[in-house]
Amino acid sequence: MRQPSMGRLIGALSAGTLAAGLLVGCASKSQVPSIGYAVDAAITGYNGGTTLGASSGVPAVFSRVLTGFFYTGPDGQQVADTDVGTAKEVPGESQTIQYRLNPDGVYSDGVKTSCDDLVLTWSARSGRFTKPGDRGPVPQFDAASTAGYSDIERVECQPGSKDATVVFRPDRHYLPWRTLFVAGELMPAHVAARAANVPNVVSALQSGDPAGVQRLADFWNSGWNMAPGNLDQSRFPSSGPYRIESFSEKEGLVLVANEHWWGNKPLTGRIVVFGKSVDIAKKVSENAVGVIDIGADSVPDLKLDGFSAQTVAGRGAEQLILSTGGVFGPVQARRAFAQCAPRQDLFDKLGRVKDAPKTGVGSAPLNSRITQQDSLYYGASTGAAEKYRGGDVAAATAALKAAGTPNITVRVGYAKPDERRARTVAMLAEACKGAGITVIDAGAPDFTPAQLTDGKVDAVLASTASRPGPAGSLSAVAATSALRAGSGLDFGRFGNGRYDAITDQLAADDNSTTTLNLLTEAENLLWAEMPSIPLFATPRTIAFGGGMQNGIAGLTQAGTGWNMDRWVLKR
Structure with a gap:
């Protein structure tokens, strides 16, 4: 590099x-x-493509251990890692990316890097392999997100080759393609092959061999977990x-x-x-x-x-990710919590850094979940946040009454130890008690955001994509994926078809007027549905x-x- x-x-x-x-x-x-x-x-964990890996710290720990065609640079941009190989868009009827791995590339165990690694990553992240579940088909691979990968029609690869051609579906164009096959997410296929007893990963995945795919999925999901x-x-x-x-x-x-x-x-x-x-x-x-x-x-x-x-101020968005079930099943209850949450006070006391800028990242409470504060689109698209400045006990009380639940208890989970987040929960508890909302500190050393999905907490206090530590990027792929229906990062199980369609279009259309209109619609929708409450740029x-x-x-x-x-x- x-x-x-x-x-x-x-x-x-x-x-x-x-x-x-x-x-x-x-x-x-x-x-x-x-x-x-x-x-x-x-x-x-070692695998940044899984729900556990993406929501913990794989990019922050292993980006110089597990490399990819791109890595996240210090400013949040995607940077090409030409030591690994080259990736370039080539002409074609469909969007086509030509990947070429460095001929000298070899894993530390002596096995050469190959396009097999891309086939495994794409297959695991595409959502194309499912199995029956209680409420319909469920993914076999526990992917944090399918963004971009689900738009790929095929990966052309001769097993063991250094070359791969990635062809997207004819009806899709994925602008942030540089977020695919990146550091921390491009996993060694030969390890999965050995552990899953699948002699030829490419053949098994391209043919859809049921038994082989299931064994590969079982290993990919947890075989790289670490303790x-x-x-x-x-x-x-x-x-x-x-x-x-x-x-x-x-x-x-x-x-x-x-x-x-x-x-x-x-x-x-x-x-x-x-x-x-x-x-x-x-x-x-x-x-x-x-x-x-x-x-x-x-x-x-x-x-x-x-x-x-x-x-x-970092690129991550400090936020409360809310369940859409339990006490927060009624949308009015989620709005009530946002009304009483003292967003301005939290920013002033816990989020404002010394010499904070007058505009841009870290300048004020955060009014968006998916748009950076220094984006040209930020101010024009976030007007819906004005009614949720926070600390409005009367509005919160009225919203709870409308929900039919005048008194609720909210368990807020986060990864301990973390003195600032403990203070955040304490300030929430003090500000919301007058509205009939009892806030309980449910932080724990072994906390994971999956506890929100399991109903063990009602909200997660964390940064973008529920990460406890470093988070955020300019691409916003993790931020948007965390609210997509069916995404592994959607721990609160929020689902809105219109939001999903908006994010699909944002990933394919770079027209500035269209982008502004879509972002404004998305922000209005999210402030109305309240799957999360943005607080401030994580300091x-x-x-x-x-x-x-x-x-x-x-x-x-x-x-x-x-x-x-x-x-x-x-x-």
Whole structure:
């Protein structure tokens, strides 16, 4: 992966992005052989295409372990990773993308990368394989989202080849195609083949062999899940500059240089990732951390002496994702919660960063779930939010009465520990009690957003796509997918056919007038149906230890570890 140009880095600095060691060297000091990276992502899986992987922290942890044709850059844009291969749109009656993997590409276990990996990823993410369920067919693959992949008609691939041609359906054109087959989501097909006892993945998936597809789905869904302890290393080969060496509660996730990596070698041979479940304040006090990327004010008693630190508004949308069943079955109940939620007060006390901009990301409470605050479309499309400024107990009381439930109890779940989100729940409880809404803190260390689907909580407090840590991108694919009917990320089980049609059209039409009209319609619909309540751009604290070089803050789903293979720490 090539480093951004110096001109671009200076531009990032002028835009308020924190960077470390860009201009000042540390020639008189020695390079540290291992760098600790503290990030509030939940390390629960290796496969970023599954519901669990996408809603935890795969993009923030494994983007330099599992590479793809593109990765999310520090500004939220999709960046081509030409070390992996090339992807280009070619002429044709239907939208056609030609993918060519690097001839030198090989996994850390010695198996070559191939188009088999693309066929597996497409098949798992397309929604084309289903099985009978209690209420009709259900997907065999637990995909976080089918966005883009469901529009693909076929992937032309000779098993073992480095070339693949992806052809979209004649009636579809997918503008954000660079979000497909990306870092953290392009999985090793040979591992799935071995574990599922399917000799030829491409043949099994192209022919639709029922038994083979089911075995592949069973493995794809959970075979790459992770828990601290002894990992079966044969299941977790790397296609990037780092590979997994170990994963434990005490030592964290240890990444080491991948000896089979064909691109520029990582500048530091060992990165230790400390995730959400680790006592970050303790690790910092032990001098075990060189880079920090966490939610602002989420870790109490965190002393950053010796760090260059800054708190900035991220691309993720801090929000309450609501159930559409249980106490929130009536839409009036969801509206009542939005009426009493003190959105302005929450922004002022918990969401506003120092030196907040007058306009753009982090300038005010967030009025959209799918449009960034610095988008040209933002202001013109979000007028429906005006009636939900928050703290309106009288309106909330009236809405609850209309719902026929004058008193409700709302359990708000989130991943602990998180001091800022605990304060958010406390402020919600205080603001809403006068309306007859009792808010309970249901945060837990083992919390997952699937608890909303299971009815164990009534709302999830998290960032875009229910992620506890780094989140968001310019493409907004995860944000829109999280509200699509049937999407794995739709934990609240919201379903609206018109919203789905709008997002389909947004992904295919780049006419500015059409886009504005569609976004306005979508926002009006979402504020009326209230599947979630946007609060503010999630504030992030990014810190680099003294002597750190090439550290560049990433305020997106990829986090600041997006270029960890370029990090150098000298002391």
